[in-house]
Amino acid sequence: MSARTARLLAVAACAALAATPSASASPSSSGGPKTPSRATALCGPGDNPEPGMQGETPLADLEAGRTATPYVCGMRIVGKLDPWGRGDNAMLKRSRQCAYVYGGGERKGIAVINASDPKAPKAVGLLDTPGAIGGSETMDVIDTGTRHLLVAGDYSGGLRPPGPAPLDIYDISDCTTPKLLTTFYWPANIHVPKISPDGMRVYASREYGTDGLMVLDISDPARPIYMGEYPLVLPGGKAQRCHDMWINDDQTRLICAGSVPMIEARKGDSAPSIWDITQIGKPNPEWPTIRFVGTSDIRGQGDHHAPLLRVRGRQYLVAANELRCTAFPRIFDMTDEKSLRMVGEFRLEANDRCLDDPAWAKANAAGSYGLHYNAVVDDAWGGVVLGLFSFMGSGVRIVDLRDPTHPYEVAYYHPGAIDTPSPPGPLAGKTDSCMSINSFVPETGHIWFVCRSGFYVAELSKAVRAKLGASAP
Known part of the structure; x- marks a missing residue:
């Protein structure tokens, strides 16, 4: 069975569970006839489903200004914050009720967001120390036992070999007020740091030069010890x-x-x-x-x-x-x-x-x-x-993975237009983009994610939760 046939069958199976509006017969951006979406997301009242292919932003919608409103299906936005209106947000890490959101612009660095009120998240700080100011994909968080740490390294501004590159280590015992413990300088710029599950080491891949890993002992996070390159x-x-x-x-x-x-x-x-x-x-x-x-x-x-x-x-x-x-x-x-x-x-x-x-x-x-x-x-x-x-x-x-051999989509948030530039391509400068490592919050059942337009708190619809067999928190 082809993937295309399987997706068609999945839509038919879901039809009895949710009424998904079908698309109109107007021409698609590719010039051919528009067919109803084969997406398996469970749309409901108040949703704004994608009008064309699953995942597509039709150029006709873009040119007509219809993308000012996001396409949404099976989920709703509970709260949103664009820290200081910078409009250039990229990555997310979470610790308890706090979100750490990296972004550029005039307030470049890691925004500290208190989302204890998910309907009204607040920016309560900005980390712009040597590592955090460039900490796009180069940050990680650990919450285990009494160890609550955030590490952030300079993704693009650090020096190439043989120059050093910074890694900031923060104590986030109070997640709303990170305290800088030290800035460690790697012998070469890193790409992604990963804190070990026990919170005692940082593994980092090199951004340039020799392949392999560098490892840092942070058993005393204020006095890290470089273990070497492997x-x-x-x-x-x-x-x-x-x-x-x-x-x-x-x-x-x-x-x-x-x-x-x-x-x-x-x-x-x-x-x-x-x-x-x-x-x-x-x-x-x-x-x-x-x-x-x-x-x-x-x-x-x-x-x-x-x-x-x-x-x-x-x-x-x-x-x-x-x-x-x-x-x-x-x-x-x-x-x-x-x-x-x-x-x-x-x-x-x-x-x-x-x-x-x-x-x-x-x-x-x-x-x-x-x-x-x-x-x-x-x-x-x-x-x-x-x-x-x-x-x-x-x-x-949002994809149901309970059967890994047959994953299927249950909800989506497809962002609308944005004034700041988006990734390269014909839609650059016209559409938003969501790039973060997203997080599920078990205490509330909320989903946290970041698009260029800001930090979002979302929740799945009752119909989707029922389909998943989930009880409301």
Whole structure:
């Protein structure tokens, strides 16, 4: 059965559960007849469904000014804040009732947002220290036991080798008032830092130069100790570079989102890989410090982000590329960690069109419809498994992952027009873009996300929660 046929059948199955308005028969932006959307989202009263393909911002709507109102289905916005009106927000990390939102403009840095009142979140501080001022994708948070820490490194402003690059370490015991403990300088600029689950180490991928990881001991976060740089050596001797990382709870495995092997044209060969990190800090001449465990023989997605997902006792990776409209999440079963097995994937209709028609992709969607980050939550409302996917110009897509082999969309927020420039492409400067690693708040059932236009607090509709089997918080 083709993916297109499967999606059609999924829509038919959902028709009895929700009344989704069908699209009109007016011409689409690609010049052909417009057909009803095959999206599986559960739209209801008060929603404003996408009029064309799933994920598409029709150029006709854009030119007519109809994109001033976002397309929304199955969810509603509870609260919103654009810190200081900067209109250039990008990334999100959460600690309890606080959101840390990186953005540019005149108030460049990490906005500290108190969302204890989700209907009226407030900006209560700005972190613009050496690392935080450039901390776009280079920040992480840990809340475990008595350890509450935020780390932020300079994503683009740090010096290339051999110059140093800053990493700020903050105590966020009071999340509304972060306290700078120290600024540590790496020997080279980093891309993504990842705090270990016990909060005792920071793993960082290098932005330039040698492939591999740098590791920092933060058992005393005010006095960090550099543990060194560790190469990631693939079978055959080639090196691996990670864009992002994921570390399991017992800290024996590191999941690397990056091409295997790493090549300049990384998109075509990308796949997640797994590494044994048990020997870090325990030098053993007979055992590589970091040892390759396995990857997948399926290539094409996985060079940007690969979070770990648990469903009914099994472990999966949800791996994807970024930015291009051919980027979408694939789901890999980790039962055999030496040979990851792809079991499912989630694509928007706009992604399908990009894959099928490169000329249309170049004319309509380049840099606008691709995935950026693919956050997942495996215990929403105590057991619901969700994908909270940021598809840039296609917005935030909420996907039911309870059956990893058949993921389907239940809701979306597709942002409208914006005055500040958006990512490259024909929609640049005309449409908003959502790029953050999104967060589910178990205490409220809310979903937090960030678009260029600001920080959002959203909730799923009663119909969607009922479909998911979730009780209202």
